[in-house]
Amino acid sequence: MAKKARRVDLDHLKQAVDEIVARMDVIEDFGKAADHLEGLGDIETDRFAITVATVDGDLVSGGDTDVPFAIQSISKVFALTLALRAYGDEVWKRVGREPSGDPFNSIVDLERHKGIPRNPFINPGALVVCDIVLGRPKDHGGHADVRAFLEHHVGEKTLGRLKEIVTEDGKSAGYLNRAMANLAKAFDNLHHDVEAVMKLYVEQCAIELTCRQLALAGRYLMHDGIDGNGEDPDVDAKLSRRLNALMMTCGQYDGSGEFAYRVGLPAKSGVGGGILAIAPDTASIAVWSPTLDENGNSLLGTLALEQLTTRMGWSVFG
Amino acid sequence: MAKKARRVDLDHLKQAVDEIVARMDVIEDFGKAADHLEGLGDIETDRFAITVATVDGDLVSGGDTDVPFAIQSISKVFALTLALRAYGDEVWKRVGREPSGDPFNSIVDLERHKGIPRNPFINPGALVVCDIVLGRPKDHGGHADVRAFLEHHVGEKTLGRLKEIVTEDGKSAGYLNRAMANLAKAFDNLHHDVEAVMKLYVEQCAIELTCRQLALAGRYLMHDGIDGNGEDPDVDAKLSRRLNALMMTCGQYDGSGEFAYRVGLPAKSGVGGGILAIAPDTASIAVWSPTLDENGNSLLGTLALEQLTTRMGWSVFG
Amino acid sequence: MAKKARRVDLDHLKQAVDEIVARMDVIEDFGKAADHLEGLGDIETDRFAITVATVDGDLVSGGDTDVPFAIQSISKVFALTLALRAYGDEVWKRVGREPSGDPFNSIVDLERHKGIPRNPFINPGALVVCDIVLGRPKDHGGHADVRAFLEHHVGEKTLGRLKEIVTEDGKSAGYLNRAMANLAKAFDNLHHDVEAVMKLYVEQCAIELTCRQLALAGRYLMHDGIDGNGEDPDVDAKLSRRLNALMMTCGQYDGSGEFAYRVGLPAKSGVGGGILAIAPDTASIAVWSPTLDENGNSLLGTLALEQLTTRMGWSVFG
Amino acid sequence: MAKKARRVDLDHLKQAVDEIVARMDVIEDFGKAADHLEGLGDIETDRFAITVATVDGDLVSGGDTDVPFAIQSISKVFALTLALRAYGDEVWKRVGREPSGDPFNSIVDLERHKGIPRNPFINPGALVVCDIVLGRPKDHGGHADVRAFLEHHVGEKTLGRLKEIVTEDGKSAGYLNRAMANLAKAFDNLHHDVEAVMKLYVEQCAIELTCRQLALAGRYLMHDGIDGNGEDPDVDAKLSRRLNALMMTCGQYDGSGEFAYRVGLPAKSGVGGGILAIAPDTASIAVWSPTLDENGNSLLGTLALEQLTTRMGWSVFG
Known part of the structure; x- marks a missing residue:
């Protein structure tokens, strides 16, 4: 674990994820699928998945975490x-x-x-x-x-x-x-x-990932030399800090301001229903749920991230 | 000659055209060619041509009236x-x-x-x-x-x-x-x-016409059954009245208001330097000069039409 | 009568106006009043008036021609x-x-x-x-x-x-x-x-005029020295020619193109339901009917002008 | 000190501030004053001040820290x-x-x-x-x-x-x-x-504050109950978290994206040359220097914040 990494309370995280998954199971019918993307076919609007990859190397998952979706x-x-x-x-x-x-x-x-x-x-x-x-x-x-x-x-x-x-x-x-x-x-x-x-x-x-795969893919954005793939950690830290800044101000289309207000993490959404969110030095989080809000961001995914960040105190805004 | 056509004083018209051509000969260097149209190559910016086809079937021309240009x-x-x-x-x-x-x-x-x-x-x-x-x-x-x-x-x-x-x-x-x-x-x-x-x-x-050809082509827009080509004259009159209205309000790109103010005829310009203008029931007028103003309309062509319409009293606005 | 004025067939004009008024009497309920102008109070949506002041000095009227309305x-x-x-x-x-x-x-x-x-x-x-x-x-x-x-x-x-x-x-x-x-x-x-x-x-x-008064007021825009009020006729002719050009391209708000297409006269409308239209060298025409179309122009007034201009052959576009 | 507060290494902070002030002293003539704000009068473009109020209650200052400026x-x-x-x-x-x-x-x-x-x-x-x-x-x-x-x-x-x-x-x-x-x-x-x-x-x-006063005023935005003024700490924490989110996405006018990219802190600028920046749970930072960049943000102030956040590792993006 590198110098700036914040240790994550794994039990607390597991409990938070379990509760979020349970809550999502009872929420349905939250909007409309991205019907302008004809290739997506029929969508079950109540599917939900979440995976958290921590800075310590742990993976905490819940829901349909092995269903692949287009990352868009x-x-x-x-x-x-x-x-x-x-x-x-x-x-x-x-x-x-x-x-x-x-x-x-x-x-x-x-x-x-x-x-x-x-x-x-x-x-x-x-x-x-x-x-x-x-x-x-x-x-x-x-x-x-x-x-x-x-x-x-x-x-x-x-x-x-x-x-x-x-x-x-x-x-x-x-x-x-x-x-x-x-x-x-x-x-x-x-x-x-x-x-x-x-x-x-x-x-x-068109690349399809599961939530588990997406959370793994996002680890380099925690920028603490996590991925262990031999890139220069200093260069990488600066790069991911900048990518996080861009995701914070521009990552959720025309809903970036509201997302920052509610969730408080840099993130990028796709019309396939996935969102990759980063808690800097702490965690790479992937959520997926196909129903989108009016800005084209996953409805349940955003709600889940809001609850997770509140529960874990992970908002970058304090 | 049809019922609404206004007889044109041919001597007056010839004198007006001659004077306009003489005046254009001494005006040079009035702007820049349409250098965004790469296909046009080198342009002699001082060329000028005019042809007036009257409702009576006469043709009055001056300048480089047999040089073809792209009508664009x-x-x-x-x-x-x-x-x-x-x-x-x-x-x-x-x-x-x-x-x-x-x-x-x-x-x-x-x-x-x-x-x-x-x-x-x-x-x-x-x-x-x-x-x-x-x-x-x-x-x-x-x-x-x-x-x-x-x-x-x-x-x-x-x-x-x-x-x-x-x-x-x-x-x-x-x-x-x-x-x-x-x-x-x-x-x-x-x-x-x-x-x-x-x-x-x-x-x-990309079609190329000379001024003479363009003036002939525009005769149907005088809408008095001039072209003698067997179309229904009533339908044609209504059609050309409407085309003239569109040319008046929209024909000169973002300079249509100024053109109406100065010239007072329905007209359509092209970045090749040509303008087709219509004096309803009276004349079909073609001018050509390659140098364009900031709105993309022929600089000398517009000036010539302003002088012609003033001399002949052809403005539709009185 | 001045040099460019076109003589108007007065019987033909009277017949046209009578028929237009008769037709308007049976048309009702054509839209909504200018409800964003609170000062206008309750409006009887089926009122209609028209006055034509000819270049020869004749006045031909029909409908509620002595009811004053705000010229706006x-x-x-x-x-x-x-x-x-x-x-x-x-x-x-x-x-x-x-x-x-x-x-x-x-x-x-x-x-x-x-x-x-x-x-x-x-x-x-x-x-x-x-x-x-x-x-x-x-x-x-x-x-x-x-x-x-x-x-x-x-x-x-x-x-x-x-x-x-x-x-x-x-x-x-x-x-x-x-x-x-x-x-x-x-x-x-x-x-x-x-x-x-x-x-x-x-x-x-807020100035209120009747149709008769508005048609009289607009005579100077025929620009043939009609008003007899001592202004310099040459200056006045040039001025009104230019005013007509502006009315043609910009006079009916965002419906100017359609008005030119349908009516073919320079005109200016007001949200009070009045329209002043000019047949250059020929006539000053005022119409009034309070119901407006989606562009804020009088619905029946525009219709009446379209019929008048078609009947009399007054479109400037031939 | 509250539960989420991050302890600040005071010596490290003092050294960073001293070095930033020294560097700013040699930077001059970085742009143009807010000449559209006529009330500001003549401006000495090389003035600079900084104050950091830490979560522990310490104040670290440098430069013209007692010169008042309009917070705008x-x-x-x-x-x-x-x-x-x-x-x-x-x-x-x-x-x-x-x-x-x-x-x-x-x-x-x-x-x-x-x-x-x-x-x-x-x-x-x-x-x-x-x-x-x-x-x-x-x-x-x-x-x-x-x-x-x-x-x-x-x-x-x-x-x-x-x-x-x-x-x-x-x-x-x-x-x-x-x-x-x-x-x-x-x-x-x-x-x-x-x-x-x-x-x-x-x-x-028009309110004028010194850098010291502005840093004190911003302490409530660290949202850890710092101000000790009796407001409900839970309400206050949620409030300031949201204010920080808004400052991050919208606080630097049309330069918010670049500011997030370079500095990585929620902040709000004024055309008087001041910037208030918040390191959540850590510090309230005020900088002032009158020369503005093309987006209307303090040129030296932004530069100083970029250096401070890099030195102290305070970017919220890791």
């Missing part, structure tokens, strides 16, 4: 990690670090800021990040892509893939992303072919 | 004519009729109005009109496309084509149009493939 | 006339001439264009015009205000005034106008006190 | 505290909790969201909060206003006041705020007179 926008954190490891703060010449004040799929900001997306977690920002990842030199030494990165951090080679993603191509969300990619390209902020960038983007969104 | 956005009037002839006011379910208040290439309005372009003369509106033209039934009986329409109205089969337009495809303007087409498609207001619509759009923009 | 935004045309007579094109340094693409009461454009309203007929533009009128030198020789201007042009000293306008002060519309006046002042484009400008603005909006 | 927008945190103590989450019915993505003085968002400001730290949000504070019942039992609140928390009755603030009234910023207040009132989200709300707003912005 959570992949944007991992793609940004690849870009920052390769180029550092050079990345910020092509994408901003400010909350957008507009929905995640808004094209307005991109035009107003002349092709520079407001942050790497709205769709146009993620597309530019994918373009940066594609542009790394052949011998960059990093992971080939988000899938390779995740296989390394989870420690498994058999990560799943959303089957129906191929059909998403012909649907509304695909065209909207293509519109944003073309607009970025019109401003000379996309260097590869639109379709090549789209392919990388769709591929990483 | 002027083609939007002809494409809209094809759409309105096929579907009438049904067209307005998919595109609006209001000035946009934003530059011609703005994507903001398109998002704000959920995929319905503000009018058929901004780029997203023209793309939707192309999509409508593509969707006409096989046996619609109208002209196959804008080129066929123009061949018919000009009475020639040898209209030119901008050679370098193929290269425009890879440039900024092409990506911006693709962004708008994809955004319209995301809102389900584009029914054909983006590339098929883009192809039709680029093809019609 | 129609006053913006007269206020702009005062400003243009005093300062000419200098006015355009402080207000634009382009359609706004946003509702009449939008504050967005004013911020985007740094305190320069898009045109003189949206509310912020009218407030800046009032500020210009207030700033005329003591000895400017023009009319003191819109009321004096109208008394002169109507030839009566007993024009009415909307009684309840004092209460409007405390209502939503008043605060919105104050917001826009303060924003213009923040950009240094309002030189007098906000309340002084507001007072002039509210006073001119 | 930092007062928005204290006004919000008064509102939340009186009404709790009811406050969020009238103001949002999301970053705005637009500059602090933008009026666009206010119109788009129909009079509901995006958050309480942009100007329209602060005006609505002042309106809420004004509306508290006579016997609410809380502090009369921000001045009384600060006198209580600082423990002094002689807080200063910016002298020239009366002149700000007639300047650009005053009109802009009046525009926003009137717009909120047009949407019925301001219940008191605009001038009454403006007066409260201007008064609280």
Whole structure:
């Protein structure tokens, strides 16, 4: 255990997780699934899972913790990690670090800021990040892509893939992303072919993880040299501190302010119902429940994180 | 000559055109060429041409009246004519009729109005009109496309084509149009493939006409049965009255208000430096001069039309 | 009768007006009154009036032609006339001439264009015009205000005034106008006190005219020296030509494009249900009917003008 | 010392502060003063002060720590505290909790969201909060206003006041705020007179504190019952946790994302050059230096906080 890590009371944590799972079992029918993502098929809206990976190496889980789900926008954190490891703060010449004040799929900001997306977690920002990842030199030494990165951090080679993603191509969300990619390209902020960038983007969104796998994957964001994978711990600490800052201000789309207010942890959500939240120096937390709120964040997942952070005193705001 | 046509004093008109051409010869260096249209190559910024086709069938010309230029956005009037002839006011379910208040290439309005372009003369509106033209039934009986329409109205089969337009495809303007087409498609207001619509759009923009040909092509917009091509004159009169209204309020991009204020005629400009202006029941006027003002309209062309309309008393506003 | 005036077939006109009035009598319940203008009280939604003042000096009327109504935004045309007579094109340094693409009461454009309203007929533009009128030198020789201007042009000293306008002060519309006046002042484009400008603005909006009076007031906009009031006819012709251009592109709020398409005359509407329309060189037309469409323009008034212009062939678009 | 408080290594802190002050002494000329705030007069751009109030009750200071400066927008945190103590989450019915993505003085968002400001730290949000504070019942039992609140928390009755603030009234910023207040009132989200709300707003912005006083005033935001002023510690902890969340996501105007990225503490800046930053459970930190960056935040103040948080390991992000 490293110098800044806060020891976690494991019994307290297990009790908290058990109670949260029990409470979620009796909550149903909390909204609507992400019906704009046609590839998701029928969804049982009452499923719930949680896994907490502590700084001490313990795993505490509850619910449908072995059901895989598409990580969707959570992949944007991992793609940004690849870009920052390769180029550092050079990345910020092509994408901003400010909350957008507009929905995640808004094209307005991109035009107003002349092709520079407001942050790497709205769709146009993620597309530019994918373009940066594609542009790394052949011998960059990093992971080939988000899938390779995740296989390394989870420690498994058999990560799943959303089957129906191929059909998403012909649907509304695909065209909207293509519109944003073309607009970025019109401003000379996309260097590869639109379709090549789209392919990388769709591929990483389609990766399926279980809650257990996602919590393992997020351990490096506790930034205390936890992952033991040989990266430079000092570089890594600084990197994850910055990633956490971005997740705090921009990670929950247009609901980031409310999420910070209620939960108080840096986190990134995906429309597949997953959320990865980080208690710095303490824990990597993954929750999953498919029903989304009006901002596109998991309804039960957010509620569970609010309860967990209150129970454990893990809010970064005291 | 039809019932509403106003007889034109031909000597007066010839004198006015001669004086305007003489004046334009001494005006040079009035701005910058449309350097965002890479296909246009080097431009001699002091070229000028004018042709007036009167309701009586006379043609009065001056300047470089046989130099072909790409009609670019002027083609939007002809494409809209094809759409309105096929579907009438049904067209307005998919595109609006209001000035946009934003530059011609703005994507903001398109998002704000959920995929319905503000009018058929901004780029997203023209793309939707192309999509409508593509969707006409096989046996619609109208002209196959804008080129066929123009061949018919000009009475020639040898209209030119901008050679370098193929290269425009890879440039900024092409990506911006693709962004708008994809955004319209995301809102389900584009029914054909983006590339098929883009192809039709680029093809019609690349048509080259001389001033003489353009003035001939615009005669049907005087709407007095002038073209003698067998269309129903009543339908045609109503149609051209409406096209003139649209050209008046939306025809000069974000400079339509100033154009109406100074010139007082319905008109449509193109970034190739051409303008087609209509004096209802009186004349079809084509001007060309490549240097553009800050709104993308021909600088000398606008000035010439202002002088012509003042000299001839042709402003529709009295 | 002046040189450009078009003789009007008076019998044809009388027949057209009679038929329009008869048709309006059977149309009812066409929408909702301007319920955001609390001062207007209960409105009988089926009232209708029309007066046409021809270039030959004839008056043809029908319906409730002696019922006074508040001219509201129609006053913006007269206020702009005062400003243009005093300062000419200098006015355009402080207000634009382009359609706004946003509702009449939008504050967005004013911020985007740094305190320069898009045109003189949206509310912020009218407030800046009032500020210009207030700033005329003591000895400017023009009319003191819109009321004096109208008394002169109507030839009566007993024009009415909307009684309840004092209460409007405390209502939503008043605060919105104050917001826009303060924003213009923040950009240094309002030189007098906000309340002084507001007072002039509210006073001119509250002037009550009958249809007959409004048609008389608008005669100077036919610009053929009709009003016989000693102004320089050449200056006046140029001025009214320009005012007509502005009314055509910007006169019906966010419905200007559709109005041009359907009616084809320059016109200005007010939320009191009045519309002043000009057939250049031909006629000054006033209609009134209190029920408004979704853009804030008189529903029956617009319909009547569409029928009149079709019957008489008065569309400026042929 | 309360249960969650983190003990601070005082020697380490003193050394860090000394080094930061020494470094700031050699940095000069870092930008431009807030020249849009005319009341501020001539500014010596190289002044710098810092005070850290630890959870243990220690005070560590350096630089011009006894020079008073206007707290300006930092007062928005204290006004919000008064509102939340009186009404709790009811406050969020009238103001949002999301970053705005637009500059602090933008009026666009206010119109788009129909009079509901995006958050309480942009100007329209602060005006609505002042309106809420004004509306508290006579016997609410809380502090009369921000001045009384600060006198209580600082423990002094002689807080200063910016002298020239009366002149700000007639300047650009005053009109802009009046525009926003009137717009909120047009949407019925301001219940008191605009001038009454403006007066409260201007008064609280004009309060002058030294760095020492500001650090003392911020202690309650460490939320560990530090202030010893008899408020309910549980309520207070929850309150300050939420205030910290808001400061993190919205506290530095349009530079909040970058501030979180670089500094990693919840904080609120003012155009007077002050910043109040909170290390939860650990320290209340005040810095002051008048030169501002392009987002309106203290240039040297931000730099100092970045160095302090790095040295002390106080970033909430690990």
